[in-house]
Amino acid sequence: MEIGKTLIVTNEEHRFLVTDQLREMPTIQATLLLEPAGRNTAPALTLAALYANESADPILVITPADQTIQNGAAFTKALQNCVHVVAADESKKTIAILGITPTAPETGYGYIKKGGAQGAYGEFTVEQFAEKPDAITAQAYLENGNYFWNSGMFVLRASTWLASLKEFRPDIFGATETAWVARAIDQSGDVQFIRPDKDIFQSIPSESIDYAVIEKCPASNGAFNIKMVELNAGWNDLGAWDAVWQVGKKDACGNVTSGDTLLSNTNNSLVHASSRLVGAVGINNLVIIETADAVLVADRSNSQDVKTIVNQLEQQQREEKNLHRKVARPWGWYDSVDEGERFKVKRIQVKPGASLSLQMHHHRAEHWIVVKGEAEITNGDQVITLKENQSTYIPQGQTHRLANRGTEPLEIIEVQSGSYLGEDDIVRFEDTYGRS
Structure with a gap:
């Protein structure tokens, strides 16, 4: 099966982690669509469809990122059948969904009930979508033989999604389209970042693909058709x-x-x-x-x-909900190992050939100690080189930059001190990665 461009819809905060993972797979050419806030899967797919529809209305394969497949050949065959089902519909009203052959009375998944005769590509009509059942109902579904787990994987044309969303949820369609029109585009190396307008996107109703469109299609009197193709390939959803x-x-x-x-x-x-x-x-x-x-x-x-x-963390406004101790950056990562009143200690690793932005902080000073590699440090008007066990001091308000010109990772220990140590206390003057 020939695959065109890969679109990844992810949160703004995950962009550098995703970029690093993509560089481990150099054959994949990807564009990242960055959400400023989570709004569930319907707006996410809408961003991808708006991007794709600007070229030639391609067929899209939509997959979550948290699933495993043991039998790749069976998975590819099922996807090919879905693509054939969608491509054969000249009216562009068909959406194909992969239904997983159930192996247990699972209560954590939604179910699809197939109906009608099998089509030319192994597809069935969808008679019913069922919510996550209790244990007794799940056992009945398993014994019935016509119920399948809802994989959350879909195949459809970009225009089909946009038309169906406009039909069933015009509020989501309109707001997402407005945020898309006001998008910003920048490049980080070989990866393109596209950002919808932040303020508009945050106003979009949060809704899933299933609730916004898919579950409404069987009752739409043929306006849009859902076809299910069975997948028996050792599938597992890693959502728990x-x-x-x-x-x-x-x-x-x-x-x-x-x-x-x-x-x-x-x-x-x-x-x-x-x-x-x-x-x-x-x-x-x-x-x-x-x-x-x-x-x-x-x-x-x-x-x-x-x-x-997670809900309790959000209610209590705990930092742990949104911030990890170890944070990926385009130049490497940092790990906040300790902090207290007026101080914070970080372990920082910089990739070979990478550098941090030329920057300044209003409220903190920094002490840097090199523990591995060789650092090129801009400190005001001076540019110095430090090796292992050497250190320097960056005064509050001083323009500075850390760079690794070597071929091995650079590691430093950074000790911050000051009245405010938030990550937003930064003024960037130059940045290789297009950050402001």
């Missing part, structure tokens, strides 16, 4: 930690581990350590996720409910 455990490599006790972990009398659990040793004794069917700034402990059967903790 229990799913990560299911696809992970298990030890003799059914545990999936990563990082520095020690387990005793522990069974069927997922234990992840990213920054320190995690020990587990006498537990069963738990999820333990350790990161530098937070630890999650949950029963595997309740891992779908982690969002309740």
